[in-house]
């Protein structure tokens with residue numbers, strides 16, 4: 001993924017600090033919003049269902065164990081043996097579930113690559129689908145380094161595995177939940193060389209096109225993306241490309257859990273897996289913490305390792321997602337797309 005607004009700031013800060021100038025702090029503060037209630041566009045008033053019933057539970061320790069197991073395979077760029085091992089690892093956890101494999105060949109800037117999206121489907125009582133997605137590949141340009149993407153791709157893929165444990169084998173009130181492990185999200189070339197949007201998101205774009213063609217897209221009520229959500233210092237950003245009303249639902253869910261201080265302290269424009277669905281009119285939210293270490297220093301570096309992550313962060317995001325889908329299942333009607 002990439003943030004349109006943060007990258008120039010980071011670059012500017014690099015230049016400023018090189019010049020010995022101390023304006024960098026002001027630059028960041030100018031980008032920050034301290035009030036989570038601030039929104040960019042007017043939103044419809046939402047009627048939340050009463051805050052009743054037991055709050056969801058999510059096993060952060062088990063999700064953390066999954067992160068460690070994914071990372072242990074090593075770097076998992078497209079077409080690598082490690083990538084195949086992680087595909088098999090994900091499949092092994094979904095045995096007996098209703099799984100759709102979306103396999104195709106992507107034509108990229110650096111050649112043709114096999115791509116494998118994995119979709120696990122858990123039925124609900126209501127007509128309609130909520131998609132929860134995470135990419136699982138690691139950055140291709142970093143394939144010859146020790147980069148394992150513990151937070152970037154690892155944490156959210158593990159989160160979805162634990163969500164599957166929570167959803168499996170239950171008759172659940174609300175919409176069907178489809179978990180998507182999308183592939184080939186990362187750019188094939190550094191975005192300093194090739195525009196990110198023309199060189200990434202291969203798997204999720206294919207899925208959006210496929211579901212548009214077969215009519216599935218019309219049934220999707222919401223698309224929730226998780227990315228870089230394992231950072232021990234958890235600060236989920238407000239993404240200005242996401243649907244404002246869906247952010248309000250997530251914030252309501254976070255507030256019910258007492259986790260609201262981890263959400264939406266800053267606004268960024270994220271270019272991430274959700275965009276092919278945003279473009280097709282599906283309400284989307286990108287749950288991403290794009291401050292991974294000071295100034296996001298660990299992002300796309302070999303220092304993106306499990307020691308920076310926390311089971312508590314996985315528990316916070318996992319349980320807030322579960323409460324979000326519970327609220328969405330009880331909201332009548334959902335705001336128009």
Ligand SMILES: [Zn+2]
Nearest residue numbers: 001139152186
């Ligand atoms: Zn990445």
